[in-house]
Every structure is written in C-alpha cells, then in structure tokens.
Amino acid sequence: MMKAWILKTPASVDTRPLLFGDVPTPNVGDDELLVRVSACGICRTDLHVVEGELPVRLSPVIPGHQIVGRVAGVGSQVADFAINDRVGIAWLNRTCGKCEYCLSSRENLCDRALFTGWSVNGGYAEYAIAPASFTYRIPDNFEDIQAAPLLCAGIIGYRCLRLTGLSVNEWRGARLGIYGFGAAGHICIQLARSRGVEVYVCTRDRERHQALAHELGAAWVGDAAEDPPVKLDTAIIFAPAGELVPIALKALAKGGTLILGGIHMSPIPSFDYSLIYGERMVRSVANNTREDGQEFLLEAARIPVHTHVQTFPFDQVNEALIALKHDAIRGAGVIVRT
Ligand SMILES: [Zn+2]
Numbered sequence: 001m002m003k004a005w006i007l008k009t010p011a012s013v014d015t016r017p018l019l020f021g022d023v024p025t026p027n028v029g030d031d032e033l034l035v036r037v038s039a040c041g042i043c044r045t046d047l048h049v050v051e052g053e054l055p056v057r058l059s060p061v062i063p064g065h066q067i068v069g070r071v072a073g074v075g076s077q078v079a080d081f082a083i084n085d086r087v088g089i090a091w092l093n094r095t096c097g098k099c100e101y102c103l104s105s106r107e108n109l110c111d112r113a114l115f116t117g118w119s120v121n122g123g124y125a126e127y128a129i130a131p132a133s134f135t136y137r138i139p140d141n142f143e144d145i146q147a148a149p150l151l152c153a154g155i156i157g158y159r160c161l162r163l164t165g166l167s168v169n170e171w172r173g174a175r176l177g178i179y180g181f182g183a184a185g186h187i188c189i190q191l192a193r194s195r196g197v198e199v200y201v202c203t204r205d206r207e208r209h210q211a212l213a214h215e216l217g218a219a220w221v222g223d224a225a226e227d228p229p230v231k232l233d234t235a236i237i238f239a240p241a242g243e244l245v246p247i248a249l250k251a252l253a254k255g256g257t258l259i260l261g262g263i264h265m266s267p268i269p270s271f272d273y274s275l276i277y278g279e280r281m282v283r284s285v286a287n288n289t290r291e292d293g294q295e296f297l298l299e300a301a302r303i304p305v306h307t308h309v310q311t312f313p314f315d316q317v318n319e320a321l322i323a324l325k326h327d328a329i330r331g332a333g334v335i336v337r338t
Pocket residue numbers: 095096097098099100101102107110111112113
C-alpha cells in the first residue's frame with residue numbers, strides 16, 4: 001500500500017475535497033515505469049480537475065501531473081531505463097499511436113490519449129506509473145523541486161511560443177504579451193528573454209506576480225486589463241479568463257497571433273469584428289507532443305531556466321491548491337515528499 005491524495009467527488013477546493021489515505025501501490029505494466037515520487041508540481045489544470053470544470057475521466061482519481069522521481073520498478077519490455085534513474089512524468093500519459101493525429105506528429109490531439117492525474121492516477125502519491133516512452137529524463141542541472149514545474153508549466157509555455165508561428169529568426173526584438181503570470185508565465189518569459197524578445201506582462205496580482213515579472217526582465221508590467229504601451233506582435237493568455245480575449249486582441253498588431261494556453265477558460269464575450277480583422281489569429285494550445293517536451297527541456301537546461309518555486313509538504317496538497325486558486329503563489333507551487 002502507499003499514501004496518496006484521492007479525489008472522490010469534484011468540489012470547490014476551499015472545501016478540501018482531496019482525501020489523504022492508503023491505496024494499493026500501482027503494478028508496473030510491461031511498457032511502464034514505477035516511479036517513487038520526490039516532487040510534484042501543482043498546476044491550474046489540477047484545480048479544473050478537482051473543482052469539476054473538466055469532466056470526470058477516472059473516479060476516484062489521484063491528481064498531479066508534474067512528477068519528478070526515481071525509477072523504482074521497470075516493466076519487462078522496457079530497455080532504456082534502470083532502477084534509480086531520475087525521470088519526469090508529465091500530463092500526456094499515453095496516446096494510441098495509430099490515429100490520424102498520432103501518425104501526423106500531432107499526438108497531442110489524439111482522441112484516445114490518457115492524461116496523468118485526470119484519466120490515470122497522478123503524482124500526489126508516493127508512487128506513480130507511466131509508459132517509459134512518455135517519460136522524460138531530467139537534465140542534471142535541475143534539482144527535483146526546480147524541475148517539477150518544467151513538466152507542464154514549462155512545456156506548455158514552450159508550445160505556446162511555438163504556436164505563435166514566429167520562427168527562430170523572428171524572435172529577436174519581437175514584442176510578446178503574457179496575460180496571467182503564474183507558473184507557466186514565469187518560465188515562458190525566461191525562454192522569451194533568452195530569444196531576445198521584449199515581454200509585456202498583464203496580471204492582476206501586484207504583490208507577487210507583477211513583482212516577479214519585473215524581476216525576470218519584463219519590459220513593462222501592468223494590470224490584467226491594462227493596455228500595453230506598444231502594439232504586441234504576439235500574445236499568450238495563461239489566465240483561464242475568457243474576458244481577456246478581446247482585451248488581448250485589442251493590444252495585438254495586425255497579423256499577430258493570440259495563443260490561449262489553458263485547458264479550460266471561462267466563456268469568451270462576443271467582440272467586434274474589427275478586433276480580429278487585420279489577419280489577427282486566435283489559437284488554443286491543447287496538451288503537447290513528446291517532441292515539445294524534449295526540445296523544451298534541452299532549451300531550459302541551456303539557458304538555464306531558473307524556476308521560482310514555493311514548496312508545500314506532502315500533507316498540504318489541499319492548502320497548496322487553495323493558494324493557487326487565490327493567486328497566493330509566487331512562481332510555481334511544488335509538493336515535496338521527504
Ligand atoms: Zn492517437
């Protein structure tokens with residue numbers, strides 16, 4: 001048996017719906033790794049799972065999908081991992097490998113994909129399992145705690161930058177807007193700055209998020225609904241707030257792309273055609289491919305990205321999610337097992 005945080009019925013996180021208890025330690029499948037969890041990053045998607053904004057896929061479920069740990073069991077068909085290897089498990093847990101999406105380098109869109117901490121059990125537990133082929137090796141220059149937020153916040157920020165459509169040569173001097181400055185935003189700005197981008201950050205939290213954005217080299221920091229002083233070449237909304245879409249479109253230069261980085265967003269209000277006219281585009285990001293993850297981890301190690309983390313002990317998972325919901329975390333929150 002192992003200790004884990006279990007969600008039986010989605011409810012407001014303020015009611016502390018995750019229950020701490022004993023569950024069977026998972027059996028490792030032929031193509032899987034059993035991982036002893038040392039750190040698990042918290043993510044806004046966990047809130048959407050716990051509070052029921054995402055439909056129930058597995059019940060009861062152990063949430064958590066930014067898992068860093070050491071291999072404690074190796075499936076019979078796994079050749080390239082060994083006991084004690086340090087690995088990361090991310091949101092995309094498994095895909096079918098056979099559908100039109102999987103066969104065209106778009107496995108992030110697979111209809112039969114499984115997701116860690118939503119449709120399979122995740123990392124708010126002593127152990128987790130995942131297919132070896134969907135597991136990442138963590139670059140040596142990151143401590144476990146620093147590495148955890150890279151596995152969703154980091155990878156998704158990377159994919160958002162990719163889907164803006166700007167090529168490697170177009171980044172230098174480009175003006176990027178970031179709306180919402182939590183875990184993903186604070187990593188994304190570091191990638192953008194290293195590519196020579198001017199970053200304009202719009203976020204409602206002054207005390208933590210605006211201060212961190214200044215510290216990480218934002219050219220300008222304002223309130224969530226404030227107009228940046230320049231037109232943006234591209235922008236990313238990380239906050240789950242649909243009302244930011246017309247606001248961000250208004251700040252976007254002609255031909256620019258607005259990326260929506262979240263898995264869930266409140267309804268987008270209707271807006272005048274003039275806001276999107278001028279060949280502006282709106283595009284969501286849905287999950288990520290393994291290639292995104294591998295490329296991002298290499299870039300993050302090379303820069304190197306420095307994640308700002310606020311740690312919570314393993315017995316404080318509800319408290320960590322409450323803090324996330326109320327914008328009370330500076331950078332990324334991470335659950336640490338000792
Ligand atoms: Zn598929």
